[in-house]
Amino acid sequence: MDPNWDDLRVFLAVARLESLSGAGKQLKMDPATVGRRVQRLEEALDASLFAKSPQGYALTAEGERLLTRVEQAEQAVTLGAEETRGQAGQLSGTVRLGAPDGCANYILPQVCARICEENPGLEVQILSLPRVVNLSRREADMAIVVSPPDAGRLTVQKITDYKLHLAASRKYLKMHGPIESLSELRNHKTVGYIPDMVFDQKLDYSAAMGVEDVQFASNSVAVQVNFLRHGAGIGMAHDFVLPAVRNIQRILPDQLSLQRSFYLVRHADDRRVERLNRFSAALIDGIRAEVLRLEEAVET
Structure with missing residues (x-):
């Protein structure tokens, strides 16, 4: 019995999400149905495609080989559809x-x-x-x-550089007075990322600020901006964010300026x-x- 494309589509979802439940949500199927479809495909190919582990469904060597071929077929179908749509x-x-x-x-x-x-x-x-x-x-x-990234079958293109500076609300600066040097930051409460949730070291600004403890922390830039907006303390802010929150201003731009990039x-x-x-x-x-x-x- 030859495999059909619907079963291969289910195989792709399980391979990418590594779970029957995840694949089921994506495909709008019951996980048990997903499991039966995978089993049917394995029977059709007379091969074991997945190994169940505590982390989920991991591809076997046979599964890896099939994934490569099915993704190539998927890309061919997508390319054909895109070429047709491109006429419009x-x-x-x-x-x-x-x-x-x-x-x-x-x-x-x-x-x-x-x-x-x-x-x-x-x-x-x-x-x-x-x-x-x-x-x-x-x-x-x-x-x-x-x-x-430096691994994986990926293509990378640099988009642009962007700048970050120290910032605080006008309310905060009015209450605490002007800040004239970086050494004064240790006397102020700071806003930043939750230390153990910084998933990219280029997002860790604490060292540049010369502070060890962040009193108001979040893994969300939007939350950090709202901390600053409500006068919680001082933190690093993207320059591209500031026009959206007019009551926040940059501090010591000549003494501390960071540059990062988007890819x-x-x-x-x-x-x-x-x-x-x-x-x-x-x-x-x-x-x-x-x-x-x-x-x-x-x-x-």
Whole structure:
């Protein structure tokens, strides 16, 4: 008995999510049904595709080989569909984009909204997680990161640099007086990331600030900004965030200025998918322009 594409689609979901329940949610199937479909595929191929472990369903050697072939078939089907859609000249379908919290909250909504205005048939999903999005498991079609990955079958393209400075609310500075040097920071309460939840060392600003303890911490940039806005203390803030919260101002910009970068990461197999190529090009252009616009608004 030859396997059918529906069973292979179930196999892909289990392979990427490593669980029957996760695959079931994605496919809108009962986990038991997912399990039966996997078993049917294994019987059709006369091969064991998964090994059950405490971490979930792990691919066997046979499963790994099948995954490579099925993903190639998936890409061929997608490419054919995209070439057909491309005749209309507009992007369509759904694109899921992973991004760190600051970018997801303060840059991507307006950038993606403009792209969708020009492509009414396009839907964009923004996935913001306190960790790096796993493209190998197809959690998203592409991801924005601050540290380019050095492993996996991925393509990486630098988008733009961005700046961060110390910041506090005008209310806080009025209550505590002006700050004239970095050494004074030890006398103030600080805002930042939860130390054991910093998933990328480029997001750890404590050393640059010269502080050891963060009194008001969150794994979310949006929450940190609200701490600052309500006068909780002093912290590092992205320059591109400041125009959205007018009562926060930069402190000691000549004494402490950090620069980080955004990179766009995609699965290597997606290089031939024209829809994703066009979307990523529009996304990169949009992010570059938006970061520049927002940072210039802070300078003036």
